[in-house]
Amino acid sequence: MYCVGCGQPLASAARFCGHCGRAVAARRPRQGRLWLMGAGLLALLALAGFLARGLVAPRPARPAPAAPAASGSADGDWSGLAPEEARAARRALEESIRAEEATARTRIDAAGPGPGIPTPADRKPPP
Numbered sequence: 318m319y320c321v322g323c324g325q326p327l328a329s330a331a332r333f334c335g336h337c338g339r340a341v342a343a344r345r346p347r348q349g350r351l352w353l354m355g356a357g358l359l360a361l362l363a364l365a366g367f368l369a370r371g372l373v374a375p376r377p378a379r380p381a382p383a384a385p386a387a388s389g390s391a392d393g394d395w396s397g398l399a400p401e402e403a404r405a406a407r408r409a410l411e412e413s414i415r416a417e418e419a420t421a422r423t424r425i426d427a428a429g430p431g432p433g434i435p436t437p438a439d440r441k442p443p444p
Contacts, residue, residue: 318327322339332341395403 320327320334320339322334323337325336327334327341395406
């Protein structure tokens with residue numbers, strides 16, 4: 318490489334000309350090599366993606382959701398019930414709730430009040 322100011326040959330790592338002192342323009346890497354390296358990297362990534370896709374087993378298709386039962390389902394959808402069936406189901410549900418509440422009350426009464434909690438017998442009637 319030669320100095321653009323005086324034409325003297327320059328050292329390979331020179332930042333200034335040794336003869337006239339002019340600054341040497343920074344060397345740029347060759348554009349062709351950068352394009353080639355970028356294209357090669359892109360090709361390798363594409364190849365790796367295709368290979369990985371071929372090695373991974375495809376996922377099985379999801380089964381279709383089951384149709385809801387005609388007599389209502391466990392999640393509370395009673396829209397398919399006849400009016401008599403809906404009333405009977407509601408009565409059964411209310412009966413079940415009452416039984417659960419009675420069981421819970423029995424457990425609470427058996428456990429007794431916690432420390433510092435007044436019982437009904439401790440309360441004074443209003444004057």
